[in-house]
Amino acid sequence: MNTIPRRKGPRRGLLGTLALAASLSLVLAGCGGGEPNAEGQATEAAATVGEPQTGGDLTVLLDAGFAGGWSTGLDPATSNTVGANMPQNSAIFGGLFTLEADENGENAEIVPNQAESYEFSEDGLTLTVKLREGITFSDGSPLNADAVVWNWIRALSSGSTGTPQLDLDLTREMPELDQQFLDDLYAALPEDVDQAVIEQRLGAVQAVDDLTVEIHFSVANGAFVNAMPSTSLNFVGSPTAYQELGADQYSQAPVAAGPFTVDANRLSERLELTRNEDYFRDGLPYLDELSFQSVAGDQVLYQTLQAGQGDAIEGLSSVTLIEQAQENPNLTTTLGAPTSPYVIQLNTRKAPFDDKKAREAIYYATDFEAINEGLFGGQGDMSQSFTASGGLFHQQEVEGYRTYDPEKARELVEEIGGLTVELGTTDIVTARQVTTALQTQWQDAGIDVTIDSKPLGDVITKFTSGEWESMLQTAGAWEPAAGIGVAVRFGSTSPFSGTPLPEGAETATQALEENLNTELDEVLTNAASTVDQEERGDLYKQAAKMISDEAYGPFGMAFSPAQVVRKGVHGPGLTTPIPALVVNSGVLYDRVWVEQ
Amino acid sequence: MTDTAVHPHAARPDGTKPPGRQGRGVTQGAGSGSPLLRLFGRRLLMTIPLLLAISVLVFVLLEMMPGDPARNQAGMDASEEQVEAVRQRMGLDRPAPERYFGWLFGLFRGDLGQSSVSGQPVADMIADRAPVTLELVVLAFVVSLGIAIPVALMAARKPGGLFDRATMVVAMTMLAVPNFVLAMLLVLVFAITLQMLPAIGFVPLEDGLVPNLRSVAMPVLALAVPLAAFYTRFLRGDLVEQMNSADYVDTARSKGVRPGLVLWLHAFRNSSFGLLTIVGLNIGTLVGGTVIIEQIFAMPGMGMMMLEGAMSQDVAVVQMCVFIFAAVAVLANLVVDLMYAVLDPRIRYGSH
Numbered sequence: 016m017n018t019i020p021r022r023k024g025p026r027r028g029l030l031g032t033l034a035l036a037a038s039l040s041l042v043l044a045g046c047g048g049g050e051p052n053a054e055g056q057a058t059e060a061a062a063t064v065g066e067p068q069t070g071g072d073l074t075v076l077l078d079a080g081f082a083g084g085w086s087t088g089l090d091p092a093t094s095n096t097v098g099a100n101m102p103q104n105s106a107i108f109g110g111l112f113t114l115e116a117d118e119n120g121e122n123a124e125i126v127p128n129q130a131e132s133y134e135f136s137e138d139g140l141t142l143t144v145k146l147r148e149g150i151t152f153s154d155g156s157p158l159n160a161d162a163v164v165w166n167w168i169r170a171l172s173s174g175s176t177g178t179p180q181l182d183l184d185l186t187r188e189m190p191e192l193d194q195q196f197l198d199d200l201y202a203a204l205p206e207d208v209d210q211a212v213i214e215q216r217l218g219a220v221q222a223v224d225d226l227t228v229e230i231h232f233s234v235a236n237g238a239f240v241n242a243m244p245s246t247s248l249n250f251v252g253s254p255t256a257y258q259e260l261g262a263d264q265y266s267q268a269p270v271a272a273g274p275f276t277v278d279a280n281r282l283s284e285r286l287e288l289t290r291n292e293d294y295f296r297d298g299l300p301y302l303d304e305l306s307f308q309s310v311a312g313d314q315v316l317y318q319t320l321q322a323g324q325g326d327a328i329e330g331l332s333s334v335t336l337i338e339q340a341q342e343n344p345n346l347t348t349t350l351g352a353p354t355s356p357y358v359i360q361l362n363t364r365k366a367p368f369d370d371k372k373a374r375e376a377i378y379y380a381t382d383f384e385a386i387n388e389g390l391f392g393g394q395g396d397m398s399q400s401f402t403a404s405g406g407l408f409h410q411q412e413v414e415g416y417r418t419y420d421p422e423k424a425r426e427l428v429e430e431i432g433g434l435t436v437e438l439g440t441t442d443i444v445t446a447r448q449v450t451t452a453l454q455t456q457w458q459d460a461g462i463d464v465t466i467d468s469k470p471l472g473d474v475i476t477k478f479t480s481g482e483w484e485s486m487l488q489t490a491g492a493w494e495p496a497a498g499i500g501v502a503v504r505f506g507s508t509s510p511f512s513g514t515p516l517p518e519g520a521e522t523a524t525q526a527l528e529e530n531l532n533t534e535l536d537e538v539l540t541n542a543a544s545t546v547d548q549e550e551r552g553d554l555y556k557q558a559a560k561m562i563s564d565e566a567y568g569p570f571g572m573a574f575s576p577a578q579v580v581r582k583g584v585h586g587p588g589l590t591t592p593i594p595a596l597v598v599n600s601g602v603l604y605d606r607v608w609v610e611q
Numbered sequence: 612m613t614d615t616a617v618h619p620h621a622a623r624p625d626g627t628k629p630p631g632r633q634g635r636g637v638t639q640g641a642g643s644g645s646p647l648l649r650l651f652g653r654r655l656l657m658t659i660p661l662l663l664a665i666s667v668l669v670f671v672l673l674e675m676m677p678g679d680p681a682r683n684q685a686g687m688d689a690s691e692e693q694v695e696a697v698r699q700r701m702g703l704d705r706p707a708p709e710r711y712f713g714w715l716f717g718l719f720r721g722d723l724g725q726s727s728v729s730g731q732p733v734a735d736m737i738a739d740r741a742p743v744t745l746e747l748v749v750l751a752f753v754v755s756l757g758i759a760i761p762v763a764l765m766a767a768r769k770p771g772g773l774f775d776r777a778t779m780v781v782a783m784t785m786l787a788v789p790n791f792v793l794a795m796l797l798v799l800v801f802a803i804t805l806q807m808l809p810a811i812g813f814v815p816l817e818d819g820l821v822p823n824l825r826s827v828a829m830p831v832l833a834l835a836v837p838l839a840a841f842y843t844r845f846l847r848g849d850l851v852e853q854m855n856s857a858d859y860v861d862t863a864r865s866k867g868v869r870p871g872l873v874l875w876l877h878a879f880r881n882s883s884f885g886l887l888t889i890v891g892l893n894i895g896t897l898v899g900g901t902v903i904i905e906q907i908f909a910m911p912g913m914g915m916m917m918l919e920g921a922m923s924q925d926v927a928v929v930q931m932c933v934f935i936f937a938a939v940a941v942l943a944n945l946v947v948d949l950m951y952a953v954l955d956p957r958i959r960y961g962s963h
Contacts, residue, residue, distance in 0.1 A: 079906070086729045086919065087684075095684050095697060174696030176685040263730070282729055283919065284911050310811060311906040314795065319909075322802035322810035475682050 071609040072304035073584065075102060076316050076325040079283065082599055083309030086283045088266030091247035092169040092203075097177025098245045098498065098597050102329055106288055106305055106604045108250035109273030111144065111163070112243050114493065114601050120352035120405060120592030123493065125240055129158060129251065129272060129295070131226075139235025139546035140184065146226040150295045152253035153276045160222030165200055165254045167220050167230075170247040172204050172213060177247035179497070181239070184231040187218035203257055235544045237551055241407065242497030245596040274300035274605035284309050294605065301608035317579070320346070326584050326609070330576040330599050332445065334391055340579045347582060351575030352405025352594040356398035357383070357449065358490040359438075360504060360568045362483055362513030372431050374566035377485070378417035379424035380460035383571030386452045390445070395572025400559035401491040401501040403573030405594035408495060408555040413563045424460035435463040439477060440487040442468045449571075450487050479510045486513075490570070495555055496543035498597035505562055507533045514567050535561050578602075583610035651945065658941045662934060669933045670711050673924055680924035684728070701727040714927060724927035726920070733931050736916060741935070743813055743912035744901050746827060751834035751897055752890070758835070759842030760879075766843070767850035768874060778843060785840035790900055794833035794907045801829060811909035830908045834900050838893060842886065849885050853878035884951065891947035895940040 077083030082102055087095045089103060097104060104110075111130040116123035127133060131147045150158040170178045204213065219231045232239075243249045256270030268277035272295065275288035286307040290300055308325060310316045313333040317340065319325050331337055340348040361368040361377060368374050387395040396403045399413040428434045438453060440446040447468050454464040469477065477483045488511075492498040503509050507516050508523045517533045520526035532540070535558060542554035562568065578589045578600065586607030587593060593600045681698035682689070689697070698704050705713075717724050723733040766775040785793075802810035814826040854860055854874060863877055901914035909915075913932050920928030 079909075084919075086726075086923070088729065174693060174700065176689040176693045176697065178693075180690050281911060282731075284909070308811070308909065310909055315798075315811070315907055315909075318795065318798050318803060319810045322798065323806065324802075324810050324812065471683065476679065479682075 065610070067301050067585070067606070067608040068611050069298070069301050069608070070303055071301075071611055072306070073302050073327065073607060073609055074306045074308055074325045075327045075329055076308050076310050076319055077102060077329055078313070078316060079309045079311045082329060083307070084283045085286070088282065089269050089277075089280070089286075090262070090266040091177060091250040091252070091269075092166070092173040092175050093262075093266060094247070095176045097175060097247045097250070099599070101245060101596070101599050101601050102604070103286055103307055104250050105273065105601055106275045106307075107269060107273045107277060108252065108271040109294075109605070110244055110249045110601075111146075111251060112240060112249060113603060114244050114593060114596055115587065115603065116352065116591070116593045118591045120594065123352065123405065123594045125244070133240055135235075135546045139237065139544070140232050142230045142232070142236075142239060143223070144228045144230070146228070147295065148226060150272050151293055152256065152270055152272045153291050153293055154253050154256045154259075154270045155293075156253050156255040158251060158253075158272045159225050160228045161196060161225075162254055163228045163251055164217070164220055164222050165196070165203070166251045167228075167248055168200060168213065168216055169203055171216055171220075172208055174205070175247045177245075179239075179242055179246050179248070181236065182232055182234040183216060183219035184233045185215035185219055186233075187215075187221075187231055189214045189217040190221055192217065199254055199258055203254070203262070235546055237546045237548070238494050238496035238543050241494035242492075242596070244601055245498065275302075275305050278304075296605060300605040302604070305604060305607075320579060320581065327578065327580040327589055329578055329589075329602065331579050332574075332576040334394075334445070334574075337394075337577045337579075338392060340577065345582055347580050347584070347590055349578045349580075349590050349592055350394065351578065351600045352592045353396040353403040353573035353575040354406035354493045354594050355489040355491045355499075355598075356396075356401065356403045356573035357571035358401070358488055358504060358568045359453070359571075360486045360488055360513050361566070362481075362485065363515050363565075363567065364481065364513060365484070367431075367434055367436065368484060368513070370431060371566055372427050373434055374568075375417060376424045376427040376431070376434055376460065376462065377436075377457070378566055378569045379420045379427065380457045380462060381453065381569050381571070382419040382421075382456050383569070384419070385456070386449055387572040390448050390452065391572060391574055395574040397572050398570045399563065400555075400570060401504070401562075402493075402495055402555075403491070405573075405575065405592070406491060406493050406495065408552045410556060410559055413559045415560070416563045417566065417569070421456075421460050424462075428461040433461070433463075437465050437467055437484045438487060439467040439469065439474065439483055439485065441474050442470050445574075446487055453487070475511075483513070489573075492597045493594045494596070496539075501555075501558065502536075502539045502543070505535060505558075505567060506539055507536050514565075535565075575600075585609075650948070654941075654945045654948075658938065661941060662937055665937045666715070666930055666934060667711070669930055670707075670926065673921070673926055673929060674707055676924055684923060703727075710926065714930060723931055726925050726928050728920075728923045728925045728928075733927050736928065737913065737931060737935070740911055740913045740916050742815075743910055744898070744905070744914055746816075746823075747830055747834060747901055747904070747910065747912060748894075748897055750827060750831040751838065751900075754831055754835035755838035755842055756890070758839035759846055762839075763843045763846035763850060764874060764879065766847045767854065767878075768871065770851045775847070778847070782840035782843050785836050786844070788837070790833050790837055791903050791907055793836060794829065794904055797829045797832055798907075813908075813910045813912075827910075830904045830910055833904050833907075834897060838897065841893075842889065845889055846882055846886050849882040850874065850878050853881055887947050887950055891944045894943040895936070898936045898939060 082099050085094065085096055085100050085103060087093065089100065089107065091097050091104065091108070094100065110128050112125050113128045114123055115126045129147055129150055131145045133142060133144045135142055144163070146158065146160065146163065152158055156162075171181070201208070201213075221229050223229050251271065252265070253270040257265045260268070260270070267280050270276070274291055274294050276291050278287040278289050280286050288305045290303050294300060310319050313331055313336050316328045316331060317336045320328055331340065337348060337350070340346050359377060359381065361374045363369055363374070384397065387393060387397060398409070399416045400410050402409045436457065438450050440450045450466045450468065454466055457464045474486070478486070488504065490499070490501060490504045492500050495501045503511050505514050506512055507514050508527045510523065514535060515533060516523065517526045517531035517536070520529065520531045525531070538554050538558045538561065542551050542558060545551050545554065575595060576599070580589055584590065584607070586602065586604070588600045588602030589607055593602070681694050681701055681703055684701065685694045685697045702710060714724055723737070725732055726736065762778055766778045769775060798810050801808040808825055808828050812826055814822040816823045859877055901912060902918050903914070904910070905912045905914040906918060913935065917929055917932035919925070920932065
């Protein structure tokens, strides 16, 4: 059941053991840091890698606190962890689209996978997705347009938090649909579903022919396809299997058309998969078996890999352990292409940051370069806006951005008669370390700082209450309009933003109800809804300038968790970087292989 | 221990009849007069309000946990609509008293409820996971006592001797090391360096005794070693005190009984009362220890289930876990009381 095979691994001598024990105690004491590692990203791309080999098995270790938690099951329509469970979902469902990149992580782009192509109408209000011909689910039923519509309507109507918020055109009439299709669909929806709403959605999402699906928006959505790979809409399962298995069993072992099929699933513990013999790509997947093992925390993840009970860690984030892994000759460490930089959000809606000078003082007092060197061994990627180098529309520098100048900071603090600040953050080791460093820097500039480090739940509550002054968070994603993107941090109506409310609005709710917007909101909305990517780039450039000019929050380094694999394991997203769509990279498991 | 009012060293409790063959309590006590059964019944009845009080406390604590569990589940980028859907699915849209009493009445009907996160029946989850935790706890006790008793006996033979001093140093060190640190050091030595034992995972007994024991060896050691250190120090101190001050020891010595036999046959039997009390009181600590240890070793037991439940504020799951853990602690203490009767026939439970 839970037998986890051991692999032959290298034995470590006594000195090595002592060294590890010493580093272990460092990690346990919460003291990160260590010598900067000049190697930066370990790249396998530079090394000679032979031809992929078929066969073998792979055990991937996932952090129980994130990707390794799938307690709400694996049905994308009802799971609350679709984005976090990218590894499992990519392996089982494959996906209509994938995010792929060059071997060095550059030039990332959305690639049709089970889809053959996609096209926006000129007005950007209709997206047409064409599916590849001949793809079947592993139960033999076809992955066709009806199956996509069935999956999308379920995803939109079953309360999954993995479904993006869409402005669908709900005015279109529902086409004539086969009664059996409708019966099957309603049987798979929650009991209290509103039939009128479903019919409106069936008007907006339509199968045009056997292999073509159209989705109609009321507002153009330029980010829809870019964001899709991490959402439930990307993962299409077999309606026939759902009818046969029922909701519970389907959620345990969904049947789809991805490279692997489910063998055994213990929720949030271990998932065992076997090669899908009917996979649509010839010769793939390379692996015979793939397992995901949930493990608690970075230290245990790393130890388990060293003990030979796993072949790969997806998303190791402890800097100390990443440095250890980089020095271990038996492991290959690949840092992902960073997309989400740290940002110090400043709440302009209350004192002290309702005063622009106070916000400017924070910009001048903050030296993220030094923090990057001291805490991240220089491996972080510096940014002056909301996407890092791995993300779309990245800008290395923003014109007029206020860089570190403690003298100016001191002058401003004096000018406003002193500055006392509470700096909040999520209670994780790295974030605490960064806030402590910031506290020291700000105190040097004459700013009194108290740190309020709390679990995520409390941070969310604090944001929504509006009773916060400054918050260290991360902003952005590969696609700035997706996930916890720029609008979540800087849109005036977002509960997680501290930018000024639109004129005439007392609260964000009022602004939403009365459709009031700030200038920045409009730029961000236009950037998200424009299909022309060049135009989007210009709009995001404008947005970055506005954030910088108004000093809404300084940006820092972006740091991407590392993929650590034992030598002999290769594959896109594991040993070559792929930017994280939201938090984790989408590993292309059909192309992962192990040296036999 | 309320009914017995027995001090661990109460070799001669007041008001009891002198010991004799007829007074070999348990059989007699369990007979027609049934003071033991009465005690057992009364204790069981007492556990009901206790468990109810615990369930209220756990519920209130979970309610007081900061943050919105539905928002936590849904994530930061979820819309209000999605958060509300999650809230409904978790049953959090109902008022707290309704949720609590719904759960409680379900319990009386034998329905342990469903996980508000995964939707799985809690009874199935417990049936699946209890054997893992039970095996860890039982083995940890066996191992800790298996280490503590012989070591304490040897140390007490020559107080202040080399062996005594050495065991004291080791025991104090082990007491100072938290069990999760010990767990990681064990992994470092036995899984990574020596590659003898698996670092994580549980192999059920039906897959073979040896693989099963190999999979639980390190978690059991991580739980048992600090306990063994504690028991060793306690038992050794008690034995030395008995050997130095108790009259019956002098009597036995004056009769020419060898010191080793006095220690084993007389002093240890008396000291075992104290040890039993400590063991009973430690059940809660040990079960609590499984929460962290199961997490570190990826053991699919109740400790891990409770932690996951607490993190996601899954009331039905946490309530049942705490309920079971509390019941185990209460019952263990009851068993300890009963063991007094077995060990000391002079004790009359329920006698006035």
